[in-house]
Amino acid sequence: MGKNFIWVLFILLFVLHQDIWWWNDASLVLGFMPIGLAFHAGFSIVCAILGWAAIKFAWPHDLEEFAEEDGEKEGSI
Numbered sequence: 896m897g898k899n900f901i902w903v904l905f906i907l908l909f910v911l912h913q914d915i916w917w918w919n920d921a922s923l924v925l926g927f928m929p930i931g932l933a934f935h936a937g938f939s940i941v942c943a944i945l946g947w948a949a950i951k952f953a954w955p956h957d958l959e960e961f962a963e964e965d966g967e968k969e970g971s972i
Contacts, residue, residue: 898953904945912938 917931924933 896948896952901945901949901953904948908938908942908945 914931914934917934920930922930924930928936
């Protein structure tokens with residue numbers, strides 16, 4: 896999974912967040928939760944998973960190593 900795939904998923908979730916298809920739907924999920932609220936509950940879980948995947952697979956580790964090396968140089972003065 897690369898950075899481009901993470902960006903594609905991010906853009907897809909950005910578009911899906913505008914859930915206009917359920918604005919006028921009064922259906923209930925599990926007998927008590929409006930379908931729009933259920934969608935956003937699931938959406939929040941998917942966003943959390945995407946955040947984890949972005950950190951796990953697309954985090955710029957080379958920049959992090961560069962910052963750590965720079966901090967070691969300053970500490971040795």
